[in-house]
Amino acid sequence: MGSALPLGEAVPADGSFPAGTAADPATPFSVYLHVPFCRVRCGYCDFNTYTAGELRGARQDEYADTLLHEVSFARDLLSGIGPVRPAATVFFGGGTPTLLPAGDLARMLGGVRDAFGIVDGAEVTVEANPDTVTDAVAAELAASGVTRLSVGMQSAVPHVLAALDRTHDPANVRTAVAAARRAGLDVSVDLIYGAPGESLDDWRESLRTAVDLEPDHVSAYALIIEDGTKLARQIRRGEVPAPDDDLQADMYELADELLTGAGFEWYEVSNWARGDDQRSRHNLAYWQGADWWGFGPGAHSHIGGVRFWNVKHPAAYAQRLARGESPAAAREVPDADARALENILLRTRIREGLPVSEILGEGRSAVATLIADGLVDGPSAIRGRIVLTRRGRLLADAVVRALTD
Template sequence: MGSALPLGDPAPADGSLPDDLVLDPTQDFGVYLHVPFCRVRCGYCDFNTYTAGELRGARQDAYADDVLREIALSRGVLAARAPLRPASTVFFGGGTPTLLPAGDLARMLAGVRDTFGLASGAEVTVEANPDTVTPALADSLATAGVTRMSIGMQSAVPHVLRVLDRTHDPAGVSRAVAAARGAGLDVSVDLIYGAPGESLDDWRASVDAAVGLSPDHVSAYALIVEDGTKLARQIRRGEVPEPDDDLQADMYELVDETLDAAGFAWYEVSNWATAPAHRSRHNLAYWRGTDWWGYGPGAHSHVAGLRWWNVKHPAAYAGRLAAGESPAAGRERPDEAARRLEDVLLRSRIAEGLAVSELEASGRHAVAALIADGLIDAAAALHGRVVLTRRGRLLADAVVRALTA
């Protein structure tokens, strides 16, 4: 089970939006569908997920119907304020979405399509653990309208997979990729680096294995030790070492160099694609701050600057919707200063960067020093854009602090 929900204002039981909120009918609209079920809990995971023994009466076989109720509620909330927009992107995240039958995922996607419509060329992604993917599943998802599968590879080294509590073996990743390819889906593989006991050679083997699968997209994230996880307890007891920041920096440089040589281009600090068409448009929408509605327990939404989040447990989520109430637990509306800070934080992470002119005076004055330190690309800055160098990506938090001081 994930970390605590943020503090915020109470959300109305009917899910209605503030009277003065102005929706932009021309802005893209994304849909996130959270599937909170996992067979086992990975020791590092802090996501809002639940194993069978943690469901406390919630029914996995009824989950698609619960989500469809929230989709119906959202239609009324949004239609009351502006014309409904077709979904540009749909993302099934988890948890392990592919623990649900393909038919349940198809019904949820059909609910989105019937309620909002799908934009022409909409991107529809399903996250999957390798050991849940079969050719039949991939074919069913493609038939339902899924266009992309994001496969949780994490590592190609058995002892690293064990320390991460992953249930698949390296060969399973190859089978999952082949199944997705056979169904005509775009393929992304996700990697994690910096696990206890993982060497630079281990990481090199995993990156080379990922490249050898010929995916369209690779995500590589540094392992972060979250409070309350099994891994955090193991580190506190001295059973495993905590991640080494210097080693993780070396690992980042290795994956960036290797992917660049293999024809991938970075477009966000932790994401690379073989071509712009293979970038995750759904995640880019998060970094650009556009609108999305997140469905499911603990899911977060963002519309016109308003954010809200759902109750965490699947039983509480189902109970509210069965009673005809919104599952939203709280919401917030950041002020202008907070929105400006977040905009710099998120948009500086992507390859398109942000305009120097959008910074406050202190931030504009900091650009020259950041160029001198090798953190911001000089050529891009001459064209009025703040774009991180590889060194800048490693020190992105420091860059943001300088730009917003």
């Protein structure tokens, strides 16, 4: 049911922002819509999701209406700190958004459009389990204004999917992609590497299968073992092996090699796209420090320098909104040092890199060593930007530590 929420100061019941908070009209605004429902819980998953038996009073068939109450609540709050900005991107994540009827997702998107507006040409993405996508679903999503389907493929190899507790039929990935294409939607596929028992050849098969689907975008994430998950318990008991760091590094290098060879370009450590126009603009909004409001239980937001996050359980979330109260559990206002550190952490992950001028204090003295170690691209650094090499992407955390120590 997701990791614990961070600590922070209490949010007033009316949700009002701290005194002096102002939204900059020039800062792009994005919307995240969290759908916290899954048919089964995958053994590796640490997201704030719930199966039917875990809802304890919350109703899936009422969820769209509940979330729309928060949309109205947010509209009123945002109008008090500056001009209401239209959404530049909208992202339905989860969980499994496509467990809800496509009509519910359409109503949620319509509520966002009515409350804030959506910019012309906005990117509107829906994450999807391959088993839940049909021609009718894809067509209804496209008609509502969705532009992009992100298909949870994870692997093309049955025993790897089983190790991850993924229950979808691998053949349905191709079915879902074809349905999205017929509806005129852009397509992204999500992959995970480093599952127990997954070999380099298994991973190569998944990559080749993904490339054969001819998506516009591919995300490939290393499996991370999160405390409290089923997979963490299995590893602790010695039932399955822990991920091998060296093998995961080989898998990353193979992904970059095969995807680059197929015409994709990396633009963030774990993301590749067929050209700049196919990058995930929504995720770039996070990495580049835009404002966003996350709707739904456990969702996080960032507005005018204030970060806040909602209560986790769908029932508690619905109860607060029914009482006319903010669903926010807590908030924080990071200080200048924290914002600068976060800027380095995020900006070094993307292809455009980090301006050398934004490196703190003594961190600049580490740049020459990072270049010599093959972690940072030398010509880019000479031009004033820190851009990771392929090896640097594998050791991105070490680069950030060097730049901030």
